[in-house]
Amino acid sequence: MKNYLNFETEIKDLENELEKLKDPYNQEGLTEVDTQKISSTQTEIDEKLKNIYSNLDPWQTTMVARHEDRPKAKFFIDNLFEDFISLSGDRYYGEDKSVLTGFAKFNGKSVLVIGQEKGEDLDSRIERNFGMMRPEGYRKTIRLMNLANKFNIPIISFIDTPGAYPGVGAEERGQAEAIAKSIECCMELKVPTIAIIIGEGGSGGAIALASSNKVLMLENAIYSVISPEGCATILWRDPKKMLDAAKAMKLSAKDLLKLKVIDEIIDEPLGGAHRDRDIILNNVRQTLTKNLNYFDELSSEEIMTERKNKFLKIGRNDGFMTSTDDLSTLTIKKNNLDQIFKSKKILLAIIGCLLYTSPSPRDRTRSR
Numbered sequence: 001m002k003n004y005l006n007f008e009t010e011i012k013d014l015e016n017e018l019e020k021l022k023d024p025y026n027q028e029g030l031t032e033v034d035t036q037k038i039s040s041t042q043t044e045i046d047e048k049l050k051n052i053y054s055n056l057d058p059w060q061t062t063m064v065a066r067h068e069d070r071p072k073a074k075f076f077i078d079n080l081f082e083d084f085i086s087l088s089g090d091r092y093y094g095e096d097k098s099v100l101t102g103f104a105k106f107n108g109k110s111v112l113v114i115g116q117e118k119g120e121d122l123d124s125r126i127e128r129n130f131g132m133m134r135p136e137g138y139r140k141t142i143r144l145m146n147l148a149n150k151f152n153i154p155i156i157s158f159i160d161t162p163g164a165y166p167g168v169g170a171e172e173r174g175q176a177e178a179i180a181k182s183i184e185c186c187m188e189l190k191v192p193t194i195a196i197i198i199g200e201g202g203s204g205g206a207i208a209l210a211s212s213n214k215v216l217m218l219e220n221a222i223y224s225v226i227s228p229e230g231c232a233t234i235l236w237r238d239p240k241k242m243l244d245a246a247k248a249m250k251l252s253a254k255d256l257l258k259l260k261v262i263d264e265i266i267d268e269p270l271g272g273a274h275r276d277r278d279i280i281l282n283n284v285r286q287t288l289t290k291n292l293n294y295f296d297e298l299s300s301e302e303i304m305t306e307r308k309n310k311f312l313k314i315g316r317n318d319g320f321m322t323s324t325d326d327l328s329t330l331t332i333k334k335n336n337l338d339q340i341f342k343s344k345k346i347l348l349a350i351i352g353c354l355l356y357t358s359p360s361p362r363d364r365t366r367s368r
Helices: 009-022 035-053 058-065 072-078 123-128 137-150 166-174 176-190 204-210 226-237 239-249 253-257 278-295 300-313 334-359 361-367
Strands: 082-086 101-108 109-116 153-159 192-203 213-216 221-226 265-267
Touching: 009 035, 058 221, 058 226, 058 239, 072 101, 072 109, 072 153, 072 192, 072 278, 082 137, 101 137, 109 137, 109 204, 123 221, 137 176, 153 166, 153 204, 176 204, 176 300, 192 204, 204 221, 213 253, 221 253, 226 239, 253 265, 265 278
Parallel strands: 109 153, 153 192, 192 213, 192 221, 213 265
Antiparallel strands: 082 101, 101 109
């Protein structure tokens, strides 16, 4: 049974009508398939889907990103990669089932795959903690990212989480520290890293794994520092103002590409990724292949420098910096005070040499 969002009522009615037309023998008074009516109804459905999904507001985009039928990380891992070997545990506390990690083959090459998994049904969602990672999950990914870095293996992450788990136990085990360490690890890697936001990219729980060379987003995914409901509650003390919050936060793929927070948008089939999984699978495969091939020509130092520059450039285009093209040459420059001290040291050294080599008054007297 299909699940429909509240702005898809007309589509639901048309698709129910279409199903009846395709199975006339279950309907009174119908004994044959009306192919012309089926064709016209399907055309009408496609037109309405195009009109609706080409004019989604930020809150509607959020609803699509959270759609329960939307492809999850496990779907992409099972269908994009070969010989996936799941690895568990952080070697400190335990296993976190909200994140799938392991090595696999993609187009015949070894890769490390990380996927935040929400689950497909109620039982699996509870088991996966709705995609909200705990500290042991981040420490597990850190352990495996360092291992991939050691053996020069690219890293591919699928981001889909409302945020890191805010429970008391998670905080006691160092949730904030684990997220910070994960970001630090991502930035220090010398192998190519690609993050794909497939649904929700919420808060530090997402950025902990999305500090990558390439950050890609599905067309109807979202990426933000907080959920629209949380933002509305904090700013206006009214969670019903989530539309205003969603507009203000610029969380859609188009807005984030314009701000250069992400690098590329992956097109979704008409009506969202959940309507045709084969198309979205093929689009993701092509995009991954293109981006991995791009890094074949770069050295480890160039890969690391490009990642650093990518994040240094964010937010600078409209600021005080006139050019960001020379960011790769950034070095720690000494301030004027250091230069003054340095010049004083040189001056004192010269004076010292002159005093040492000049004759004393007693020597001058003797020479007379």
